Amino acid sequence: xxxxxxxxxxxxxxxxxxxxxxxxxAAEEPQSETEATDTDKVQEMGEKLAELNDKYLRLYSEYENxxxxxxxxxxxxLINGSRExxxxxxxxxxxxxxxxxxxxxxxxxxxxxxxIKILEQKGLKSMEVKGEKFDENLHEAITRIxxxxxxxxxxxxxxxxxxxxxxxxxxxxxxxxVAF
Numbered sequence: 070x071x072x073x074x075x076x077x078x079x080x081x082x083x084x085x086x087x088x089x090x091x092x093x094x095a096a097e098e099p100q101s102e103t104e105a106t107d108t109d110k111v112q113e114m115g116e117k118l119a120e121l122n123d124k125y126l127r128l129y130s131e132y133e134n135x136x137x138x139x140x141x142x143x144x145x146x147l148i149n150g151s152r153e154x155x156x157x158x159x160x161x162x163x164x165x166x167x168x169x170x171x172x173x174x175x176x177x178x179x180x181x182x183x184x185i186k187i188l189e190q191k192g193l194k195s196m197e198v199k200g201e202k203f204d205e206n207l208h209e210a211i212t213r214i215x216x217x218x219x220x221x222x223x224x225x226x227x228x229x230x231x232x233x234x235x236x237x238x239x240x241x242x243x244x245x246x247v248a249f
Contacts, residue, residue: 148236196232198225198243209242216248
């Protein structure tokens with residue numbers, strides 16, 4: 070090999086080394102910027118993930134509360150859905166009771182008893198209030214009369230109109246006469 074060839078080979082080698090050094094430097098500089106950018110991106114993504122997870126948990130709990138509330142409303146509707154119908158039937162029951170008191174007809178008595186049994190199966194229950202202490206949460210005082218003795222004061226002495234419960238909630242307040 071001639072000196073020229075050796076010299077050009079050395080130049081080539083030096084040029085190649087410089088090129089590699091430049092590439093290495095170029096690769097290292099952006100890497101440090103890239104590493105910093107990647108760290109920022111990872112941190113940013115972590116914050117976004119935490120925020121989205123929080124939103125998800127809030128939305129999920131909100132949905133669960135909605136579902137529970139809706140189920141309770143449905144259950145209440147099923148239990149007390151017949152409330153207005155029962156209220157409309159109460160005057161008919163009152164008329165039946167007056168007819169029974171006036172006639173003592175067995176046919177009317179059978180029909181009345183059947184109807185009462187069906188209504189009781191649906192949750193209707195009459196209030197037994199005569200002789201009980203007056204309670205404004207259950208009774209409506211129509212009038213007051215003087216008590217025959219001290220023990221009778223504040224007690225219900227007569228029932229003008231029966232009160233009823235529907236599934237243990239007051240459907241109609243009992244209209245009563247109270248001793249004072």
